[in-house]
Each structure stands twice: as structure tokens, then as C-alpha cells.
Amino acid sequence: MIIATLCGMGFGTxxxxxxxxxxxxxxxxxxxxxxxxxxxxxxxxxxxxxxVAPTDMESHLxxxxxxxxxxxxxxxxxxxxxxxxxxxxxxxx
Amino acid sequence: MTSMSTQVQLRLKDALNEQTIKAKVTVASWEQAVEAAGxxxxxxxxxxxxxxxxxxxxLRDLGPYSVIAxxxxxxxARPEDGVIQTGFSLVTLEKPVAFGSAENxxxxxLLAFSASDKDxxxxxxxxxxxxxxxxxxxxxxxxxxxxxxxxxxxxxxxxNNTE
Numbered sequence: 001m002i003i004a005t006l007c008g009m010g011f012g013t014x015x016x017x018x019x020x021x022x023x024x025x026x027x028x029x030x031x032x033x034x035x036x037x038x039x040x041x042x043x044x045x046x047x048x049x050x051x052v053a054p055t056d057m058e059s060h061l062x063x064x065x066x067x068x069x070x071x072x073x074x075x076x077x078x079x080x081x082x083x084x085x086x087x088x089x090x091x092x093x
Numbered sequence: 094m095t096s097m098s099t100q101v102q103l104r105l106k107d108a109l110n111e112q113t114i115k116a117k118v119t120v121a122s123w124e125q126a127v128e129a130a131g132x133x134x135x136x137x138x139x140x141x142x143x144x145x146x147x148x149x150x151x152l153r154d155l156g157p158y159s160v161i162a163x164x165x166x167x168x169x170a171r172p173e174d175g176v177i178q179t180g181f182s183l184v185t186l187e188k189p190v191a192f193g194s195a196e197n198x199x200x201x202x203l204l205a206f207s208a209s210d211k212d213x214x215x216x217x218x219x220x221x222x223x224x225x226x227x228x229x230x231x232x233x234x235x236x237x238x239x240x241x242x243x244x245x246x247x248x249x250x251x252x253n254n255t256e
Contacts, residue, residue, distance in 0.1 A: 007155075007158060007159075008151060008154075008155035008156075008158070009151070009155075009169075009170075009171060010211075011208060011211045011212075011214075012159065012167060012169050012206070012208075012218075013158060013159055013161060013167065015215060015218055016161065016167075016218055016221075016222055019215070019218065019219045019222060020222060040155070053158075054158035054161070055158075055195060055196050056156050056157050056158035056160070056194055056195060056196065057156060057158045059156075072196040072197070073161075073162045073163060073196070073197070074161040074162055074222075075161060075162045075165075075221075075222050075225040075226045076162065076226065077226060
């Protein structure tokens, strides 16, 4: 399964999200997920199972079949943890 | 992407120092805020002046998503936009300004960065994520009235997070 974190360039905001999600998956001992930071350009040509992006990027996410998670506060681990675990649970059902 | 272990990673304690921080800058718009953070980076020899315009253009073209948390923006542009070396600048504002972020406006803390490639900044980014999730520390950064007080706040973080 692929979790894509998204931002305009693929190495700032999306990297920050990837680092946090990697840590959460490790803590929760969840395996089988690869977290990849994507910029908007590479996002258009690829598919992920879950896409995680800042709320302010919502308009860029209309045409994806992936499960979309929008994060308001990118350094709030509680918010990210709750949303990513809920998304993973719904995929595993 | 190259493996992180092949790169010498920049640490936040080395990135934020007298040259790269500035407390309580007065600005009237988000553009001026980004210019203030960018000028600090130019003076610290992290970027060429054109990097400042590239950061503003990125915010204009791609949206205000780099306002990553309430009151905190992390503006940056691409390596090819005039980066001399990987680095960070921390600038706080006397009065917050709006960046157009639905969730996290207004902004009074800017953590701008320059990346010479796609991974040398990653360790510092991780440290920033820890730093910014500490409410007391953010409060201290926000209320610092001088560069010395701002450096104190950063040093507090380093004492608490030595590996």
C-alpha cells in the first residue's frame, strides 16, 4: 500500500508529513505501507491508496481515487495520527 | 532519491544562530514577511537574492499550504532558484500578517529554508517538527523580544532534545 504525502515541490511540507507518518506507523507497528512524498506534478501521473495533504491544497485533490486525508496542523501529531489510523482501518476492512 | 546516510545532514542547532534569526520584525504584508526571512538568508550566504522572489512566487502559484500550523509559515523554493547552501532562517513578526491560509492565519513565525538538494535538510526538518509541536517552546519563540531571547528559546529546545 502506498501513502502519498503531497505538496507543491515534494521536499518541504510533504517531507514533514512523511516524517511524522513514518514515526506513527513505526510506533503503531503497522507494516506494509510505504510513505512517499510527492510534488503536484508526479501526483498527476500516479496512484496511491491514501493521499495526505495540507487542508489548503484541497482544490488540487478533486480527481483522485485515493482516500484523501486533509491535515490542518502539520505538526500536530495527534491530528495526523487519528486521521491516518482511521484511513488505514477503513482500507483494511 | 539518494539515501539519507550518504549525505551529511544539517542539524537545527547549526542552522539557527545569530546570523539566521531575527526577532519582532515589523512588516505590513505576507510578501514583506517573506522578504524579511529571505534577506536574513541572503545575508547569511544561504541563497542568492532571486530566491526571495521564488519563495513569493511559490506561495502565489501553489497556495498558502506552507503555513503549516497556526501562525507558522515555512516558505521555501527549489534548489535551482538560487540556493547556495542548505539552511534555515527563523524570523518572528511584531504583528501577525495574513497569508491567505484558511486554517492557520495570521502568521507571526516564519521558518524559511533553502535546500541544496532533496535530502540534506531532512534531519533539521524532523527537528523542526518536534520543536513546533512543543507549545511552550512555540510560546517562548513567539514572545521573544530580542534575538538573544529567541536564541535562548532555541537553546532550550536543544537541551531537551540532545540525542
